Each structure stands twice: as C-alpha cells, then as structure tokens.
Amino acid sequence: MRRQWTTTAGIVITALLTLFLLVPVLLSVYAGLTVNYARGISAGFTLDWVKQVWALYSDTVWRSLVVALMTLALTLLIGVPGAYALVRRGGRFARAVEEIVTLPVAVPGLALALAMILTYGGAGSFRQSTLFVVVGHVLFTLPFMMRSVIAVLDTIDWRTLDEGAASLGSPAWRRFLDVILPNVRPGIVAGSLTVLTLSIGEFNLTWMMHTPMTKTLPVGLADAYASMRLEIASAYTLVFLVMVIPLLIGVQLVAGLTEKRTAS
Template identity: 60%
Template sequence: MKNSLRFYLQLAFTLLVCAFLIVPVVLSVLAGVTENFFVGLSSGFTLRWVAQVWDTYQMTIWRSVAIALACLAVTLVVGVPLAYMLARHQGGNSRLARVFEELLMMPVAVPGLATALALIMAYGQYRAFRGSLLFILVGHVLFTLPFMVRPVLAVMQSSQLAVLEEAAASLGAGIRQRFFGVVIPNAASGILAGALMVVTLSIGEFNITWMLHTPLTMTLPVGLADAYASMRLEVGSAYTLIFLLMIVPLLVAMQWATQTTRTRVRL
C-alpha cells in the first residue's frame, strides 16, 4: 500500500513538472496558428502568421542552417583529430593533454556574452570580418567544439584504439590508412552524436550570436527575439513553431545518438 502511494505521488509530481514545461510551449504554438490569440481558439485557425514569418524572416533561417553546416564541417575537421590526439596522449597520463582538455572546455564555462565581447575586442577593428557571417561562425565553433570532442573522445577511449592500430600497423597500414580505416569507423557513433549536438546548438545559439550579429547577419534565434519584440504575439509564436519544427527532430536524433554512444562506451 505504501509503495503504491509512493508510486502515484511520484507519477503526479512527474506529470506536474511535464505540464509546467510543456503547456507554455503548446500555448505558444497555438498562438502561431490562431487568428487572434487574445480571443482564443474560437477566432479560428490560420497559417497566415507562419506565411508572414517566412516572407519576413526566411533569410535568417537559411543563414542559421548555413552557419550550422559550416560549423559542423569545421568541428569535424578540427574536433575528430583533436579527440584522437587526446585519446592517444591520455593513455600515457599526459599532464599536458589533461590541461589542454580543460582549456578546451573553457568556452562552455564562460558566458556566451563574454566570449562574444572578447571576439569583438580582438577582431572588431576588421570591419569586413566583423560584418560577415564568418565572424559569427568563429563564435559558434568556439562554443560547439567541446561538444564534438567529448563524445568522440569517450568512444575512442573505450575502443582500445591502441591495440587495433597496432594490429593494423603490423599488417602494413600507414598512419592515414589507420586513421580512416580503423579510428573513424570505431568512433562513428561518437562522431554522429557530436555532429547532431553541434548542429542543434549552433542553430539555437543566441547569446554569442546576439552580440556578434549585424542587421545583415541576423540568424534564426535573433530573428525570433526581434519578432517577439517588434511584431504581434501571433507572429512571434509562428516563428517559434518554425523553430521547433527544425529543432525537435534534431533533439530526438541527438538523444538516440547519445544513447547509442553510451551503450557503446559501456560495452
């Protein structure tokens, strides 16, 4: 009896927390497809707010997608070899490797506004660079690179790469063949998890982007804030709906990839 009561109390608390988190999102989505939010659902459903958002802010969506894909490419090229280097040197308990790994996590610990301000102070005098999407890309790479390195490093540390590489070397494989034929396939689940995380974080990143953007380089999250600040509530909510349609599938895929990575690490 006591265990049954505890179960129902826990279930009620869980449902209450879920409702607290989900209800505002549902209301925001409904506002984006309602003729008049203040009248309510009785005013009728419409997609004209979504169409208005697309007409006004579609370039911010394409910019966010372009930056996210470019950020993914950079973090793959830089992060995977970096994780490989850390995995190889951590096997020897290298103090330098541990220090470097901690420094790599600094952009996550430092507030995004502080990172953006540091970039502006360092490179703000280069006007062409300051007003380009490349400037925002640099901020996104600094922020997302640890999220690529961490899952890849975790899988590499659990895959006994040293043994596999030694076996491949004994068969005559060069360093390039070992990296692309042994390391990359064995770290594929970590690379996938890191890639999904990088794209999701880049598309949704606001703090760094808000400081670094210009009116010509506005991205999706900044456009969302602008829509809520300067237009009708229904327009901002329709923008939120588009944002969720982009982010939610990525979050589901990221959860699946992360679970796969954890299973691989346990095995």
C-alpha cells in the same frame, strides 16, 4: 508492492514535469495560429501570421541552417582528430589543452563574443560575414564534440586496435580512417547532435556577434518578441519548431542506425 508504488510515482512525476514543459510551447504554437490570441478559439485559426513571419524572416531560417551545418563540418574536421590526438598523447599537456578547449563553455557567451569582436573587429569583411558567427559557434560547440569522442575512446581498447593495424603495415592516416573512426562513430553522432542543437538555438553569443546582414533565427525570434504583436512572435516560435524538430529526428535516426551497425 513497494517497488510498484515507486515505479508508478516516478511515471506520474515524469508525466507532470513533461506536461509542465510542454504546455508553454503548445500555448505559443496555439497563439501563432489564432486570429486573435486575446479572443481565443472564437476568433478562429489562420496561417497568416506564419506567412508574415516567413516573408519577414525566412533569410534567418536559411542562415541558421547554413551556420549550423558549417559549424558541424568544422567541429568534425577539428574535434575528431583533435580528440584522438589528445587521447593518444595523454599526460598533463593533453589535459591542459583539453581544459583550454573547454574554457569557452565556462565563459559567458557575451564575454566570448566581446573577445571575438575586440580581436577581429578591425577585419571589416570578416567581421560582417556569416563566417564570423560560424567561428564563434565553433569555439562554443567544439568542446562538446571533443568530449563525446574522447568518452568513446576511453571505453575501447583503441591502442590495441591501432597497434594491430600498424603491424599489418597500415600507415597512421589509414589507421585513423579505417580503424579509429568506425569505432568512435557513436561519439561522433552524439557530438553532432549536440553541436547542431546548440548552434541552431544559440542566442547570447550570436546576438552580440551578428550584424543586420548576419542575423540568425534565435536573434530574429528575439526581435519578433520585442517589436511585433504576440501572434507574429508566437508564429516565429512555430517556424523554429518546424525547422528544428525534423532535423533532431533525423539525427536521432542516424544515431539509432549507427548503434545497430556497431552492435552487429
């Protein structure tokens, strides 16, 4: 009886917390679809605000997708081999490198952006390009990719697998592609999900680093909140959700398929 009461209380608390988090989002979506939020449902519903947002800020949507995908590609190319190299090397040096890589997470985004501007602000074409924002995102998200892969490597006997493949004459690069990567796939998928969500929603770092020509979706959202009427700003939130939610569901589906393949 006591266990049943505890379970019921846990479900109720979880439901209340979920409702507490969802209500503001739902109200924002509602405001973006009403003709006049102050008048409420009686004013009717419209998609005009969404159309205005798309006309004004559609470039920020596509740019955010490009930045997120480029960030993901670079974190995969750097983070997965880097995580394997650190685990393989081990010792104090590997731990020191891991701490240095993790440092951007502990530093406020504005401070990291300021450091980037001070270092590369003189490189005009690079400073004004989308690649400059991508580099900032890579610095911020790389630790999450590396930690996800390292966590999986720590749970498997990768050394035995590697030595077994080496005894069969497989070169180092082939062992990494054919042995290590398939076994760390869950960590790669989890890291990819984290990198995508962080990159798409990142504001502090991007706000400091962007130029008028490299504005991303969260920065445009802040501009809409500051300078537009409430309905347009709320419609921007709706556009943000429509873009992000299918992407997250897609990555989750890939993660589920990966777990099934790994289990089989």
